[in-house]
Amino acid sequence: MMFFVYHLQTYSPKNRAWKKVIDHVKKYEYILIKDNLSLDALKHELCDVVNRINAEHPKTKRMQYTAGPIDNSRTIRIEAYVMSGGYPDTIFIIDICKVRSVYQFSEKTNLLEQKGGEA
Template sequence: MIFFVYHLQTYSPKNRAWKKVIDYVEKYKYVLIKDELSLDALKHELCDVVNRINAEHPKMKRMQYTAEPIDNGRITRIEAHVISAGCPDTVFILDICKVRSIYQFNEQANVLEKEGGEQ
């Protein structure tokens, strides 16, 4: 099954750590993901990036990473946020959906339609 990153929302960075995460995650906007293994790898890669940047900036509040299905499992949402004063402050939201089908132009189909219409 193929997946597609159809929605990426980033929020104004409040510090250098957030900026690093946002700059990294923006390269995945509108990307096709070949299969479920690649989707799992992407989830782990983003988690590792968030954890690495947290480690590089130990004095700042830690970003928390989540990846979970939403909309009855049709969409996978990956997000990072910081809990500030009891409320989550979102860094980014990345929504990934399953590709239903792929359209490919085929001249043979058009030729057959013309031949079928003339008979």
């Protein structure tokens, strides 16, 4: 099964740690993910980036990371946020959908249509 990053939203960085995470995440906008293994690797890579940057900036509020499906849909959401005043202050959101099918142009298909479907 293939996946596609169809939505990536980042928010204004409030410190250098957030900026590092946002700069890293921006390179994943509109990418095609070839299979489930690659999707899992992407999730773990982003989690590792958030954890590494948390370790580099111990005086800032700890960034939290989540990844999972959105309510009964075929969309997977990856996000990072900081809890501030009891509410999440979002750093980034990535929405990933399953690719339904792939379209590929073929001249043979067009020739068959012109001949009325004869092969």
